[in-house]
Amino acid sequence: MKAAVPQTLAQKLIARAAGRPSVSPGDIVTCEVDLAMFHDSSGPRRLKPMLEELGAQIWDKSRVVLVMDHYVPERDDESRRIVRIARDWAREQDLPHVYDSQGICHVVVAQHGHIRPGMFCVGGDSHSPTGGAFGAYMFGIGSTEMLGVVVTGEIWLRVPQTLQMHWRGRLQKGVTAKDMMLHMIGRFGMNGGQYQAVEFAGPAVQALAMQERMTLSNMSAELGAQVGLIAPDEVTAAWLQAAGAPASELGDLSRWQSDESADMTRHEFDAGALSPFVAAPHSPANADVVGRYSGTPVDVAYIGACTGAKLDDLRAAAEVLRGQRVATGVRLMVAPASQKDQNAAREEGVLQVLLDAGAELFPTACGACAGYGETMGDNTTVISSTARNFKGRMGSASAQVYLASPYTVAASALRGVITDPREVLA
Amino acid sequence: MTQAATTHRVWKLGADVDTDVLAPGHAMKHGIEKIATYCLESVRPEFASQVRPGDVIVAGPNFGIGSSREQAAAVLVKLGVAAVIAPSFSGLYFRNAFNVGLLLLTCPEADRLQEAEQVALDTKHLAVISGTGERLACEPIPDFLLDMARSGGLMNQLRIRFGKKATQ
Numbered sequence: 001m002k003a004a005v006p007q008t009l010a011q012k013l014i015a016r017a018a019g020r021p022s023v024s025p026g027d028i029v030t031c032e033v034d035l036a037m038f039h040d041s042s043g044p045r046r047l048k049p050m051l052e053e054l055g056a057q058i059w060d061k062s063r064v065v066l067v068m069d070h071y072v073p074e075r076d077d078e079s080r081r082i083v084r085i086a087r088d089w090a091r092e093q094d095l096p097h098v099y100d101s102q103g104i105c106h107v108v109v110a111q112h113g114h115i116r117p118g119m120f121c122v123g124g125d126s127h128s129p130t131g132g133a134f135g136a137y138m139f140g141i142g143s144t145e146m147l148g149v150v151v152t153g154e155i156w157l158r159v160p161q162t163l164q165m166h167w168r169g170r171l172q173k174g175v176t177a178k179d180m181m182l183h184m185i186g187r188f189g190m191n192g193g194q195y196q197a198v199e200f201a202g203p204a205v206q207a208l209a210m211q212e213r214m215t216l217s218n219m220s221a222e223l224g225a226q227v228g229l230i231a232p233d234e235v236t237a238a239w240l241q242a243a244g245a246p247a248s249e250l251g252d253l254s255r256w257q258s259d260e261s262a263d264m265t266r267h268e269f270d271a272g273a274l275s276p277f278v279a280a281p282h283s284p285a286n287a288d289v290v291g292r293y294s295g296t297p298v299d300v301a302y303i304g305a306c307t308g309a310k311l312d313d314l315r316a317a318a319e320v321l322r323g324q325r326v327a328t329g330v331r332l333m334v335a336p337a338s339q340k341d342q343n344a345a346r347e348e349g350v351l352q353v354l355l356d357a358g359a360e361l362f363p364t365a366c367g368a369c370a371g372y373g374e375t376m377g378d379n380t381t382v383i384s385s386t387a388r389n390f391k392g393r394m395g396s397a398s399a400q401v402y403l404a405s406p407y408t409v410a411a412s413a414l415r416g417v418i419t420d421p422r423e424v425l426a
Numbered sequence: 427m428t429q430a431a432t433t434h435r436v437w438k439l440g441a442d443v444d445t446d447v448l449a450p451g452h453a454m455k456h457g458i459e460k461i462a463t464y465c466l467e468s469v470r471p472e473f474a475s476q477v478r479p480g481d482v483i484v485a486g487p488n489f490g491i492g493s494s495r496e497q498a499a500a501v502l503v504k505l506g507v508a509a510v511i512a513p514s515f516s517g518l519y520f521r522n523a524f525n526v527g528l529l530l531l532t533c534p535e536a537d538r539l540q541e542a543e544q545v546a547l548d549t550k551h552l553a554v555i556s557g558t559g560e561r562l563a564c565e566p567i568p569d570f571l572l573d574m575a576r577s578g579g580l581m582n583q584l585r586i587r588f589g590k591k592a593t594q
Contacts, residue, residue, distance in 0.1 A: 028568060041454065042494065050581060054588040071455065078455040126494040126518060142496030142522035144580050151584065156570075190442065191488040195517020224491065226517055283442065370493075371451025390446045390492060397468045 006259035008162040009229050010197035013137035013256070017120035018157075025263075027159040035063055035114060035121040035138075036149050039105045041070040042124030044089040045082050046143035047150060058093065059153035065097040065114055066090055067105035070366045075373070103338025103364045106130035106218060106306040111340050113244035117232035117256045122149055126221045127306055127387065133210065133217040134240070135232035135256040140221065160196040160226055162264035167204035169272035174421040176316065177208055177215040178308065178385065178405035180269070182277035185222050186287030193225030199258060200230050204271030210239035211312040218307050219387055222284040231257035276420055278383075279403040282391040290408055293418045300382040301326065301413035302394075303354075303406055304335035304362065305369035308385025311341040311350075313406040317385075318350040320410035320424050321357035327416030333374070335362035357413075368394050376401070383412045433544040434482040434508050437473065439466075441486030445498035445519065454495065462501040479506025482547070484539045486512065489530075490519025499523040503579075509547060511536050511554055511564075524571045527579030532565040 007015065007022055015023045017031035038047070043066055051058075058064060068086055071079035090098045099108045106127050109115055117135035122128065124146045131138030141149070149155050165184060185192070200216045208216070213230050220228025230236075232253045241247060258264065279287040303309050303317050314336060326332045334354055336342035342364055345351040355361065367373035369386040375395030376382050382394065382401045389401035404412070407421035414424060443466075453464040466473040483489075483502070489512040490498060499522045502510065509529040513536050523530045531547070533554055539545060539562070546555040549572075552564040577583055582592040 050584075054584055054590060056584075056588055076455075082455060124494065126492065128494070140494040140518055142494055142499075142518075142525060144496055144525040145521060148525075148580055148584065151588075189488070190491045191514060191516060194514075195520070224488070224516060371446075371454075388446075388492065390444045392468050393446045393451060 006262040008197065008258040008262040008264055009135070009199055009231055009256060010137065010160055010162050010227065011262070013118065013120060014157060014159055016118065017137065023159045025159050025161045028156060029159060030154050030156050031120050033063065033122055033149050033153055033155055034119040035065065036146065037065045037067065037105055037109050037121065037128070038124030038146055039066070039070050040068040040072070040083055040086040042143050042146065044086040047147055048085060048089050050147045051150070054151065056151040058150050061093065061095055064095060064150070065099070065109050066095055067102070067108050068100040069104045069108070070370065070372060072101045072365050073363050101365065103340065104306040104366055107310055107337040107341065110134065110214065111243050111338060113240060116240065116245050116250055117236060117253055118251065122146065122155060127218050129220040129225065129228045130214050130218040130306060132220065132227045132229040133213040134236055135230065135253070137227055137229070139226045162197045162199055162258065162262070163193065163225070164199045164201055164258070164264050164266045165269065166266055167200070167202040167269045167271045169270050170204055170207055171271045171274060172422070174407050174425045175274050175276055176405040176407060177212040179274055179277040180271070181216060181219040181222070182279050182284065182287040182403065183274060185219065185284045186277065186279070188223060190222055190283060190285045191224035193220065193223040195224060195226045198223060198225040198228045199264070200228065205230060206233065209312055210235055211310040214310065215307060222387055276405060276408050276422070278408060278418060279389060281400045281402065282389055284388060284403055290404070290418065290420045293402065294420060296402070296418040297381060297416060298330060298383045298412050298418060299380045300376060301330060301332045301409050302368060302382055302384040302386065303409055304333065304367050304384070305386040306337055307387040308406055309335055309337040311344050313385060314341065314345045314350050314354065316406040317410040318353040320407055320421055321414060322353050324357055324414055326358040326413040330413050330416050332357065332359040332413045333362055333368070334359045335367045336364050339364050371395060383409050383418060385409045432480065433546050434480050435478065436482055436484050436539050436541060436543045436545055437470070437477065438539065438541040439469065439483060439485040442488045442491060443469070443485050445490060445492035445495055448490070448498035449495055449501055454497065458497060458500050458504050461497050462504040465501040465505060474505065477505050477507065480508050481506070482508050482545065483510045484512070484536050485510060486537070487514045488516060489514070490516040490523070492516070494518055494522070496522040496526055499528045500526045503528050511539070513537070524574045525580040527575055527582070529575045533562050535562045538562065
């Protein structure tokens, strides 16, 4: 039976979690949480002392996933302490789902089949909207709010409006989900999503591979949306099957889409007309077509993070760099998003292509994206496949960080200056 | 209520103040006390050492964009900041602020307030009263969030729920 009032995908997901037939934008509801994900930085080091003080227990350990990705590998006493707390606590609590140094949480939880269409999930990290790529309502929260979830299994929510980003046509060769996002963030700004639900739709979105869809949802954070949803389809189901979530467990996927006549604000985009985009220092919203910045010399080309170092991202970089070497004086740093992706890239020969081009390989962790690991030095100009270029985020406050797709980062490494990857791929 | 007993000194900041300048990545491995010493170091280096309990921050749009790190709100509580007044906030920061007991006032006309001005806060009717007595209305906040901020954050509410004593 259809709900009386047409619902958006966001409303349907919230209504299910709130145990209501339907919800309306503006309603404040309490939702039951299907999955709570946190990492070494936002998780145990903060949660453990608060839980002990309350004398409270985790509401359901099977619904909790802990990923060590921020302070690994440990580089100093402080990071050793933080990671030790996480490891000891995981053992003490006998947590069933722990991924230690396996990669970045947003990629790891998806690759191990924890996120499934229709779920309601929270993550202790701002890029948690990545889970929206699978048709799950997933958003980031802080540690105190995570504590509330961990002891009650519930969280409050104001039902959002939906902003649908409808992409018609098809992306040109060398243009990616990252370029779509930089374009949208440039147009709407970093708070343009106003903490509402963004939904990515249209033929160009449906044509994207799963990891490209994850890039869209991931950077919903930089749009200021609470979530970045994509209706699940056969691409989702096939990817989840390989991740250990067989179709037989997913139920009917067709119910997880917005009703035709649901009330939403729709923005239209032409994928075929989109050029590669670059965001200049120091904001992802400072975005323009790559041509605007072409010729800017770069010192470091960084391929890393949940946003920009998944298998598909590594493949894109390798496509540009195959049989070539990066320009003299340019440092190409590659930190794959997960062990799974790194292993797949090794088996396919993609990793070797990057190493032959002169890449230095870094651990499968958050690394320099969040200012950890080997960070960017004074006055360094960086082109990076990551999500944020806030002043000082990747290291020195005088570092100049440009954001771009893995294609553009690789093409810029090759030429030593910011370069439109279509010139290299042609 | 146009006259309030307590006034608050204004620190005026620009637009798009992000979490990474409030709680810099390099400091995140430390406890809140130490992180607070680096608060706003790259935009207002004197802030952390000169801010006084009861001061308020008046900022441009999109305050708190970026990370989910609640330390970006907790540092301001630690430094004694009474409220942040801005035309808009990151939604994630908004939740975090109330969770750690920091009052945020969404004030469309925040820009009318000046650096070092003494302002009063009407936390009942949600308004800021400028040094010249001008009343700037703020957007409504759900009661349960105001209660949360008043009780010192979600942790205090959980302490009571689990039969412990709340702290201030």
